[in-house]
Amino acid sequence: MQNLASDSRVVRVLERRASRVRARRDEAVNESASPIGRLSDIWGDRTPHGPDEPWPTRVDQNVMDGVSADDITWTRSACVLCSNGCGLDVGVSDGRIVGVRGHADDRVNHGRLGPKGLFGWQANQSPDRLTTPLVRRDGELRQATWDEAMELVVDRSRQVLEQHGPLAMGFYNSGQLFVEDYYTLAVMVRGGIGTPHLDGNTRLCTATSDAALKETFGSDGDPGALEDFDLCDTIFAVGHNMPETHSVMWTRVLDRLRGPQPPRIVVIDPRPTRIAAEAEVHLAVLPGTNVAVLNGIQRELIRCGAVDRQFVANHTIGFDELAARTADYDPEYVGEICGVPAEDIRRAARVIAESQRLVSTCLQGVYQSHQATAAACQVNNINLLRGMIGRPGCTVLQLNGQPTAQNTRETGADGDLTAMRNWQNPQHVASLAAVWNVEPSKIPAWGPSTHVMQMIRYAETGSIRFLWIIGTNPAVSLPELGRIRSILSQERLFVVVSDAFPNETTAYADVVFPVAMWGEKEGTFTNHDRTVHLSEKAVDPPGQARPDREIFADYAARLGLTDRDGEPLVPWTSAEQCFEAFKRATEGQTCDYTGMSYDRLRKGPVQWPCNVEHPDGTPRLYTDLWFHTTPDICEDYGHDLLTGAALDRKDFSALRADGRAILKSVPYKPAHEPPSDEYPLVFTSGRTVYQFHTRTKTGRTPELDAAAPEAWLEISPIDAEPRGIHEGDLVRVESRRGELQLRARLSGIRQGVVFAPFHYGYWDERDDGVANGSPTRAANELTITDWDPVSKQPVLKVAAVRVTLMPSEERCSTAPTATASAPVEEMSLR
């Protein structure tokens, strides 16, 4: 690896920070590396093991320098900086958070924490936390009392409801709240206000996971458990930069890779990620071609006799159509579409064909594409064709990005109906209405809940007049930011924002509510393998900040939302009461929580369903190979994957799936914005291990900020050379919608594709010669307004761009070097 001047600059910054942090070691378990060392040694020391041995414990912790162990009290929680949900304790001294330590006995992480978990808690104490409500007066946001701010929001809500009705009200929430926040919101919006305009920013991260699980298996919920990584012999990772997006999950896999009988790995990703470096086959496909390559792999599996015929015959439907559909996708044809050697496709299929215990994973490389649900379903198909689901070491994991994304889906704070009910099934709607004690017609179930891109469109054309944005930052995270800014700044749109920090979105707010963060409130949340953790309150929120649940309950009460007996619709006054209410909504549903309680969760996490039948939870779904594909149980009747046409009960019944999984097949279609002479490169965006989302927390964490302080553009030396671009040069990246000005990182990304991280916005622009007051830092300046027809997940992975060299006095890139953005020698053309 090249030793760049920029790296030494980062190292110097880190060394200075290091004096503030010291390592603590737990003698009872494997020693972990010093926390500061974990910024470069991201996954820490190895504890290798084989498939027949449990994953050893290694407790990671990070405590502020100068705090005595005797002065610390520990409070149970889990990490909220990715969807793995690593169990940890929050250390408190003198009323403030002073550190974290991994839970040795938590089956999710066996004590480990990633760099974000080790350091990110410091953001809670950031000096720029919002501590009082703000109300816009004379064009400026000014401090106000809770009464003033809340009455203003309630008055405006009443006015909009009277003049325009509930369809003029929109609510756009997060993947960061707790069950209790989401459930209160869902009850308030669907059971009280009666608008379908409720979505989470999980639409950007996990909507396709949800959709693909419903299409194939009949309902949401990942079938497997994280322990399947300990047991598998093959991992198939599609569009999933596991080492950076789920760093502790990758630690788990690394420990297998360094132990006896390591798993074989096949990776599909246009970038040279660390998992790609460990893979036996790496298919660096062009973005937007997943369906083609997955069809090609399925064709090979069928052709070489790797299909478990008995499993497919007994437990699936749709095989003949799948075989016919994929027959034309021979490796040569697929290789041409995807830009990879045909032989590599054969090799990939061979590895999967030889597996006995296969774990397949998907993430945003699949989910943020134009054929997102279609591609995710093809990964489900591959496990089904191999008969590898519902038993140890065999599963597909349609993963999430955010820590509590799963809960937007379970509570119905996104496009789903509470507790995985089917909005097209009147009995499901009626049972929910009974739980809420409202008329069934009150619940807007005449269609699917409105996805955020449609809500934004309604706001753009003026039919949504009130938009409450909760714990998310659309002014950085939604596509085509120039458009988003113009919509949010409309006079006719009343914007309320609940957040812990001022950000790019609060700049457009009429009212801002300060909220309590993780560690400052009690509640539960669920990770991607259905594991529910309790997170206890460790410290008081700063100033007048309040938990989201309390804010919603206050609003619902002031708005006079009642049930059909005139009683308050949101009667609960504590998190635990709310959890008990949510449990009642899940009774008998696929995500049954009724066997859990706060007291039970204090003893450790539990995987749903958890009920009388499964009092200790359920490690794996579908162990009896009976899937949720009957008309009365299924959460959705499914869609045509090509057009998004919704099937109805009649269509679904005609499939006669009756408990068998559904193999859905689809032809590959090219992305909607292909490269052209004018815009010859494909732009794709993603994450770095050091930052999370729009850096609201990680950008306020000194160590993480120093490790990846600025956005960058990854470009192949092959594409850089003819443009006269060298490592560290300033470059302009232009799409039809906007431009970025970033430092170039010459990396091993495939030819024809460039990459920028999507985390960076404008709240902390540095005066480093790049930022110039115009919006040229956020990746979504470039992205296109377009979404998957089934999951409605925006297409953030494919846009056509051109890249040109800009004049600049220095060459300096601060892009991380221990990850997928590692530099390559300029002359080492691939």
Place this chain on the structure above:
Amino acid sequence: MNVGAPIEEVQSAEIALVRQLVQLAEHHRFESDVYQTGMSRVDVCAQHLCQIRTLLEKLGTPVAETADVSGLIEGLRRAVAAPGDRTVASGLALLCDLRECYASAHRTEISWIMLQQAAKATRDEELLDIANNGAAETEQTWKWLRTRVKDATPQALAAG
């Protein structure tokens, strides 16, 4: 039996559907999904028209001059490249255009069904394959249109 007549009927229905879909896509280009999926269904129709051309040429029947829809598609691409006001609400107009497309897609589907029946009666396997595919893909189109109408109607009609 003369299969020329039902083939011409399919041709005429497909041309009409393309025109409706192009109009839908052009009028509602700022409804991103309507534009993108609408255009992808235009491509499906264009493929159908290519197959019909081959069938008609084989029968020695003249192909309709309007069956070449590439000009229509080009015109649409030029039209949508021009700037426009995306803040204009299109609720009712969208419903009208979706409904017209839906009706047109149904006419096209029933034309394919007529051709299916003719192909069965004449034991023309090749024609039957084409007709089966045409009917199935047209059903896909109207099911999409139905879904989109259902999704768009509440906001267009019930939001004050």
